[in-house]
Amino acid sequence: MHKLLPTALLGASLLLSAHAQIPDFQPRWRLEAGQISWTVRDAHRDQLEMSGRQVSAVIDYGSDAQGRLALKRTVVWPMLRTLPDDTHASLMRSYELGITPELLIDGRAAAPETLQQVRFDGMLTLESALGQDLTLVRRLSPSPDEPALVERLELVNRGTRSVRYQFKPLLRSEATAAEAGTHGAYRIQVSAAGREGELAPQQRVAVDLVFMARLANEMVHVDTDEAFERRAAKLAQWRGQLVLETPEPVLNTMFDFAKIRAAESIFATRGGLMHGPGGTRYYAAIWANDQAEYVNPFFPYLGDQAGVESAFNSFRWFASYMNEQYKPIPSSIVAEGRSFWNGAGDRGDCAMIAYGASHFALAQGDRDGAQRLQPLIAWCLEYNRRQRDATGIIRSDSDELEGRFPAGKANLSTNVLAYAALLGAARLAEDLDPARAPALRAEAAALRQAIDRHFAARVGGFDTYRYYEGNDKLRAWIALPLSFGIHERQAGTVEALLSPQLWSANGVLTEAGDSTFWDRSTLYAFRGLMRSGELERVLPYFRYYSQRRLLGEHVPYAVEAWPEGQQRHLSAESGLYARVVVEGLFGIEPLGLRRFALAPRLPQAWPRMALRQIRAFGSQGLDISTERKGSQQQVRVSAQGKLLLDTLWDGRAPLQVTLP
Numbered sequence: 001m002h003k004l005l006p007t008a009l010l011g012a013s014l015l016l017s018a019h020a021q022i023p024d025f026q027p028r029w030r031l032e033a034g035q036i037s038w039t040v041r042d043a044h045r046d047q048l049e050m051s052g053r054q055v056s057a058v059i060d061y062g063s064d065a066q067g068r069l070a071l072k073r074t075v076v077w078p079m080l081r082t083l084p085d086d087t088h089a090s091l092m093r094s095y096e097l098g099i100t101p102e103l104l105i106d107g108r109a110a111a112p113e114t115l116q117q118v119r120f121d122g123m124l125t126l127e128s129a130l131g132q133d134l135t136l137v138r139r140l141s142p143s144p145d146e147p148a149l150v151e152r153l154e155l156v157n158r159g160t161r162s163v164r165y166q167f168k169p170l171l172r173s174e175a176t177a178a179e180a181g182t183h184g185a186y187r188i189q190v191s192a193a194g195r196e197g198e199l200a201p202q203q204r205v206a207v208d209l210v211f212m213a214r215l216a217n218e219m220v221h222v223d224t225d226e227a228f229e230r231r232a233a234k235l236a237q238w239r240g241q242l243v244l245e246t247p248e249p250v251l252n253t254m255f256d257f258a259k260i261r262a263a264e265s266i267f268a269t270r271g272g273l274m275h276g277p278g279g280t281r282y283y284a285a286i287w288a289n290d291q292a293e294y295v296n297p298f299f300p301y302l303g304d305q306a307g308v309e310s311a312f313n314s315f316r317w318f319a320s321y322m323n324e325q326y327k328p329i330p331s332s333i334v335a336e337g338r339s340f341w342n343g344a345g346d347r348g349d350c351a352m353i354a355y356g357a358s359h360f361a362l363a364q365g366d367r368d369g370a371q372r373l374q375p376l377i378a379w380c381l382e383y384n385r386r387q388r389d390a391t392g393i394i395r396s397d398s399d400e401l402e403g404r405f406p407a408g409k410a411n412l413s414t415n416v417l418a419y420a421a422l423l424g425a426a427r428l429a430e431d432l433d434p435a436r437a438p439a440l441r442a443e444a445a446a447l448r449q450a451i452d453r454h455f456a457a458r459v460g461g462f463d464t465y466r467y468y469e470g471n472d473k474l475r476a477w478i479a480l481p482l483s484f485g486i487h488e489r490q491a492g493t494v495e496a497l498l499s500p501q502l503w504s505a506n507g508v509l510t511e512a513g514d515s516t517f518w519d520r521s522t523l524y525a526f527r528g529l530m531r532s533g534e535l536e537r538v539l540p541y542f543r544y545y546s547q548r549r550l551l552g553e554h555v556p557y558a559v560e561a562w563p564e565g566q567q568r569h570l571s572a573e574s575g576l577y578a579r580v581v582v583e584g585l586f587g588i589e590p591l592g593l594r595r596f597a598l599a600p601r602l603p604q605a606w607p608r609m610a611l612r613q614i615r616a617f618g619s620q621g622l623d624i625s626t627e628r629k630g631s632q633q634q635v636r637v638s639a640q641g642k643l644l645l646d647t648l649w650d651g652r653a654p655l656q657v658t659l660p
Helices: 224-240 249-264 288-302 305-319 349-364 367-385 412-432 434-455 476-483 490-497 519-531 535-551 571-585
Strands: 030-032 035-039 044-051 056-063 069-081 090-096 103-105 114-120 124-130 134-142 148-157 163-167 170-175 186-192 195-199 204-215 243-245 266-269 272-275 332-334 339-341 456-459 462-465 589-592 595-598 608-614 622-629 632-639 642-649 655-658
Touching: 030 249, 030 535, 044 134, 044 249, 056 114, 056 124, 056 134, 069 114, 069 124, 069 148, 069 204, 069 266, 090 186, 090 204, 134 224, 148 163, 148 224, 195 204, 224 249, 243 249, 249 288, 249 305, 249 535, 249 571, 266 305, 272 288, 272 305, 288 305, 288 349, 288 571, 305 349, 305 367, 349 367, 349 412, 349 589, 367 412, 412 434, 412 476, 412 589, 434 456, 462 476, 462 490, 476 490, 476 519, 490 519, 519 535, 519 571, 571 608, 642 655
Parallel strands: none
Antiparallel strands: 030 035, 035 114, 044 056, 056 069, 069 090, 103 163, 114 124, 124 134, 134 148, 148 204, 163 195, 170 186, 186 204, 243 608, 266 272, 332 339, 456 462, 589 595, 595 655, 608 622, 622 632, 632 642
């Protein structure tokens, strides 16, 4: 893993009318059409994750001090469970570069691979020189449907004379002990067919290396051509849905990649489709924060069928833990649904679930689906009510950081999410059960007032929020109120978030004075600042963050955290990145099953922007575009070619759109 250290805090205090300074950015990677590329000039190592329905692979790649290719493939089979059958019980193996077909050129061992270029477009391509005139190109991809990682080795003759080549066959097979697996013995196999012949100048030839595992009594056939074709088709499908158009290619491409990572990490478990964070640790399981809160609300906008199904399935699993005694729903349901984890106690999980389920139901725009989710939402709201203290705030044992940083007996995150859940439930009720809506709105308003009474404080010199009673250090999650339209402490909170106390080269620090960062809080901050009308102030930071994550030293996705996990590419964070654009930049906010608010604030330097092929609110192709018209913006909304809104907008109060 890679220790990418955060740089020191920069800049002068915003209290002195200066933001935290944005460092100069030196890209390692170059942006090309639909992909990024790195031309190798120095030693560098990185890793990224790719996933299919039955496999995930973390590929560690790079160039060593001698310029030679470094490669390790860590392959995870989430549904081949080991014992004990807990959160981390996926079958997993790592394979170094030496696990590769032996290659002979003119009867002698080929020269070592000298890495020249790396490309990524949703599949990883490693291009290396073998001496003067030969190139070996490795292209790696997860099989979209089978439990296999496929790696194509393509030999290219760039010289002027023919050469004799021989790829020797490779077969490595391992049987695991039956007593070590939940479903008995597993067969792990690495194989490549042999191939030999004469390679003429400017010609190429390929062999395929397959890393596969299965039940011992199961037959699995991996068609490598089909695997690459289906992966390419899936990537094209994701790129063609929820299409961002801005004058900044970095933002467009980072958004495209975020869609890929958010949508690919869905596994066909025995408990149904389950979105999993990944990172070699979190598979065939769901969490109240990663799935219910972060990524599930994104899937209606993308319209990915598997994503929507996995969201419904996750809420079904959480609902299975409802009980008459109102004991808490567990934070995580693991092992394909066979077990659960609640090691941090109540993290405010019901607030996360009720918020995520209500937002998902509204954005999905499906009345039947919304009605199926109503009992879960109602149960979680009642659970929250039972955790209220005399001051009107909701207590919880911890928060999503699970004790890594103090959270007191009642924290800001749980209460803001509970407020958002009440507001979402009220909006759902207006479509499904109008008589209930006023009481839910009143309850939301009361909780909002309690939040201000209890958490509003002067911290770090700013009029903002304390995270819990007794907290005297600025915390990243002061961004949450801005993300959900709570503006009572907006001015001081904006200043605090963009101050050198909290902002670093890696985004918002978890706590002032500490070097720890989690991308999830930074992405919430971006969304909240944009929603609050602070686009011009936050856009340079969002641009820098996007450049760093897409073209910097560790690419091409949002990450989990540092130092924990060494910045794994957990998938739900990519969902949060995409939501910065959907809900922050374009200001989309569900108001009903077929209604939404819209505030597409156009940056001053941009003449136009658009978000096309949106699938939310029951639509199969919603387009939003805006362009500058003098001091105002022309905003157009159309659904499947039919114009729904065409108006001048002053950039202040959000517009409202109702679909037919």
